[in-house]
Amino acid sequence: MPAEGEMRAPASEISVIAADLLGRLRTQAPRVHCITNTVAQVITANTLLAVGAVPSMTIAREEVGAFVESAAALLVNLGTLDAERRAASEAAIDTAQRAKIPWVLDPVFIDRSPARAAYARALLARKPAAIRLNRGEFLALSGTTGEPEAIVSFARAHGVAVGLTGATDVISDGERLVAIGNGDPLMQRVTALGCAESALVAACLAVERDAWRACAAALLIFGVAGEIAARRARGPGSFAVELLDALHELNRDALMAQARVS
Amino acid sequence: MPAEGEMRAPASEISVIAADLLGRLRTQAPRVHCITNTVAQVITANTLLAVGAVPSMTIAREEVGAFVESAAALLVNLGTLDAERRAASEAAIDTAQRAKIPWVLDPVFIDRSPARAAYARALLARKPAAIRLNRGEFLALSGTTGEPEAIVSFARAHGVAVGLTGATDVISDGERLVAIGNGDPLMQRVTALGCAESALVAACLAVERDAWRACAAALLIFGVAGEIAARRARGPGSFAVELLDALHELNRDALMAQARVS
Amino acid sequence: MPAEGEMRAPASEISVIAADLLGRLRTQAPRVHCITNTVAQVITANTLLAVGAVPSMTIAREEVGAFVESAAALLVNLGTLDAERRAASEAAIDTAQRAKIPWVLDPVFIDRSPARAAYARALLARKPAAIRLNRGEFLALSGTTGEPEAIVSFARAHGVAVGLTGATDVISDGERLVAIGNGDPLMQRVTALGCAESALVAACLAVERDAWRACAAALLIFGVAGEIAARRARGPGSFAVELLDALHELNRDALMAQARVS
Numbered sequence: 001m002p003a004e005g006e007m008r009a010p011a012s013e014i015s016v017i018a019a020d021l022l023g024r025l026r027t028q029a030p031r032v033h034c035i036t037n038t039v040a041q042v043i044t045a046n047t048l049l050a051v052g053a054v055p056s057m058t059i060a061r062e063e064v065g066a067f068v069e070s071a072a073a074l075l076v077n078l079g080t081l082d083a084e085r086r087a088a089s090e091a092a093i094d095t096a097q098r099a100k101i102p103w104v105l106d107p108v109f110i111d112r113s114p115a116r117a118a119y120a121r122a123l124l125a126r127k128p129a130a131i132r133l134n135r136g137e138f139l140a141l142s143g144t145t146g147e148p149e150a151i152v153s154f155a156r157a158h159g160v161a162v163g164l165t166g167a168t169d170v171i172s173d174g175e176r177l178v179a180i181g182n183g184d185p186l187m188q189r190v191t192a193l194g195c196a197e198s199a200l201v202a203a204c205l206a207v208e209r210d211a212w213r214a215c216a217a218a219l220l221i222f223g224v225a226g227e228i229a230a231r232r233a234r235g236p237g238s239f240a241v242e243l244l245d246a247l248h249e250l251n252r253d254a255l256m257a258q259a260r261v262s
Numbered sequence: 263m264p265a266e267g268e269m270r271a272p273a274s275e276i277s278v279i280a281a282d283l284l285g286r287l288r289t290q291a292p293r294v295h296c297i298t299n300t301v302a303q304v305i306t307a308n309t310l311l312a313v314g315a316v317p318s319m320t321i322a323r324e325e326v327g328a329f330v331e332s333a334a335a336l337l338v339n340l341g342t343l344d345a346e347r348r349a350a351s352e353a354a355i356d357t358a359q360r361a362k363i364p365w366v367l368d369p370v371f372i373d374r375s376p377a378r379a380a381y382a383r384a385l386l387a388r389k390p391a392a393i394r395l396n397r398g399e400f401l402a403l404s405g406t407t408g409e410p411e412a413i414v415s416f417a418r419a420h421g422v423a424v425g426l427t428g429a430t431d432v433i434s435d436g437e438r439l440v441a442i443g444n445g446d447p448l449m450q451r452v453t454a455l456g457c458a459e460s461a462l463v464a465a466c467l468a469v470e471r472d473a474w475r476a477c478a479a480a481l482l483i484f485g486v487a488g489e490i491a492a493r494r495a496r497g498p499g500s501f502a503v504e505l506l507d508a509l510h511e512l513n514r515d516a517l518m519a520q521a522r523v524s
Numbered sequence: 525m526p527a528e529g530e531m532r533a534p535a536s537e538i539s540v541i542a543a544d545l546l547g548r549l550r551t552q553a554p555r556v557h558c559i560t561n562t563v564a565q566v567i568t569a570n571t572l573l574a575v576g577a578v579p580s581m582t583i584a585r586e587e588v589g590a591f592v593e594s595a596a597a598l599l600v601n602l603g604t605l606d607a608e609r610r611a612a613s614e615a616a617i618d619t620a621q622r623a624k625i626p627w628v629l630d631p632v633f634i635d636r637s638p639a640r641a642a643y644a645r646a647l648l649a650r651k652p653a654a655i656r657l658n659r660g661e662f663l664a665l666s667g668t669t670g671e672p673e674a675i676v677s678f679a680r681a682h683g684v685a686v687g688l689t690g691a692t693d694v695i696s697d698g699e700r701l702v703a704i705g706n707g708d709p710l711m712q713r714v715t716a717l718g719c720a721e722s723a724l725v726a727a728c729l730a731v732e733r734d735a736w737r738a739c740a741a742a743l744l745i746f747g748v749a750g751e752i753a754a755r756r757a758r759g760p761g762s763f764a765v766e767l768l769d770a771l772h773e774l775n776r777d778a779l780m781a782q783a784r785v786s
């Protein structure tokens with residue numbers, strides 16, 4: 001394991017990557033298939049559209065294979081984990097692996113449901129490119145708190161890029177590590193923004209196969225847009241509206257000026 | 263039955279209760295589990311988050327027990343009543359009764375579906391702490407129009423706090439009665455606001471076990487926030503945004519100044 | 525087939541029809557039952573409410589017949605096509621045909637799923653009054669590109685009013701033809717607006733049995749409201765809010781002044 005100083009990326013580097021990936025999203029308009037819960041579907045679809053990607057959302061077992069096969073990336077979110085969704089998730093991951101389509105795992109609320117936590121551990125063995133989660137979910141998945149060293153170890157052990165979001169976001173693939181200080185507390189007052197952020201990680205993976213770069217870029221984009229939105233918002237209702245507008249207009253200058261990366 | 267004059271609470275008393283419960287919601291951040299229809303999920307979750315509560319929404323039979331067991335209150339909304347949701351609702355109510363968690367019944371659209379009306383009557387026997395509904399739904403459930411005396415009788419007969427919403431909201435637990443004149447016609451032009459209001463009743467029950475106080479406070483909070491939102495809105499799109507902002511910023515002064523309680 | 529010049533309606537005629545139907549919607553408040561996907565439900569319900577109609581949305585097999593029987597129009601959207609939804613769609617169409625309630629088909633994303641395309645062809649034989657779709661979906665359904673002559677032929681062959689939306693919308697029932705140039709590119713950056721537009725076609729059918737008039741009016745209303753919203757919006761988040769406000773306030777003067785019909 002390299003010394004921490006060597007592993008850390010400078011703010012300007014991540015901002016440049018993020019601006020570059022935003023440009024690719026707007027040019028390539030990749031389709032991202034999302035298996036996600038019904039609470040998260042609309043904000044997830046609108047987040048993807050705001051950055052130039054194209055969502056598809058069916059969870060019907062009969063269709064999910066065809067939709068994933070022609071997608072550029074896949075998101076599997078464990079919200080509302082019933083038999084139907086498990087079957088859809090497994091069919092989708094089978095297809096993604098066969099077609100070499102990168103996929104992202106969002107183990108939402110596994111800290112509230114032991115059954116979901118067990119299932120998330122099983123899916124982790126199926127090699128997602130990235131996993132986005134919060135501190136409580138990381139604890140439920142790894143058994144350790146979200147200290148940077150624990151995240152690096154976990155990422156290395158499982159061969160996955162980890163994006164742990166919170167007041168500070170931490171991203172590691174076991175080799176590289178970056179911390180992002182952008183965001184706003186209002187993000188906790190709108191439902192499913194974490195789920196939408198995971199979809200943005202999948203969108204970035206659709207245009208950048210280096211999962212650490214994709215994950216760091218996505219979390220920086222979301223955090224900076226969140227700060228812009230918070231400055232314009234009066235409360236959580238207007239915040240959600242402004243967030244989509246900010247994602248849509250976000251550019252290199254704003255990313256370079258506002259990124260707080262260490 | 264006491265004379266009506268004795269039963270009525272003064273405006274200032276309900277405003278003080280409402281401000282007090284808002285403070286508890288923001289401090290305690292109770293989790294409210296909501297079994298509700300897919301149209302209502304997002305606005306319901308965002309309404310709860312705007313007042314400081316925390317929503318959970320899974321309806322998967324396999325998970326609902328674990329989620330309810332650790333929640334502070336439960337909402338059962340009858341929208342989209344299929345076999346799956348009936349099973350989830352019954353598992354949730356079983357758990358709530360065992361764990362002594364208060365629950366709210368929203369018999370949405372029972373006036374359009376005799377099967378739902380029959381089911382609502384069966385659930386009423388399972389002792390919800392409160393029931394929130396509109397005039398058409400009350401008629402379908404009780405066979406009587408929503409005159410104050412009929413509401414008082416119904417509440418007493420079933421041992422439930424009734425919150426009947428409309429141009430004037432009426433709340434009774436069979437002993438006490440209050441009428442609230444706040445609100446705005448734009449509330450009828452945004453889908454699922456009644457469902458969201460029922461979730462707010464559940465949130466207030468999570469921090470106040472006197473169901474009449476919880477129900478009256480929730481309806482006053484929602485009505486005053488609706489009036490604030492209507493003054494700022496241009497139409498139903500901006501109204502929904504402003505309503506969440508107004509719920510988030512609502513305070514004792516606004517409640518005291520604007521409550522129309524009799 | 526008449527010469528194209530004879531078939532085309534002047535802008536002012538369509539604007540007058542649209543203003544007239546908006547007036548009927550606000551006066552009659554028809555209920556429109558929508559079988560649509562979970563991503564589209566909220567914006568669809570709010571679009572209907574903004575123009576004065578009343579949505580219902582249950583897809584439970586046990587209930588759908590009763591809800592359709594008392595509705596004024598039906599929408600069948602093929603998003604998320606699983607066994608449950610197929611059964612609900614078929615029960616709904618059976619009821620609509622028996623009760624002579626007009627219905628609209630939205631064959632969403634059939635260009636991405638051969639199974640959906642085959643199903644859409646089967647439903648077309650069950651005589652929807654209108655079908656709303658985009659160019660890719662029309663290609664998947666008809667095997668021809670969306671040139672006006674192809675649309676007219678298709679509409680005549682199947683006895684259906686076709687509303688093909690895109691940069692220019694084209695509406696034909698096989699006899700009459702109109703092209704509408706209103707709208708804004710931001711409409712592509714908000715999820716499910718096409719689905720919501722199909723529900724508006726159904727709402728117009730509820731108050732006007734001439735399917736070509738209903739379809740043309742709905743697409744003009746949506747396009748003009750979209751332009752008004754785009755002038756007020758900063759990005760896709762505020763656009764969705766402004767669209768609902770614009771639909772709510774839309775009137776004859778705005779329709780007459782802004783319609784681009786040829």
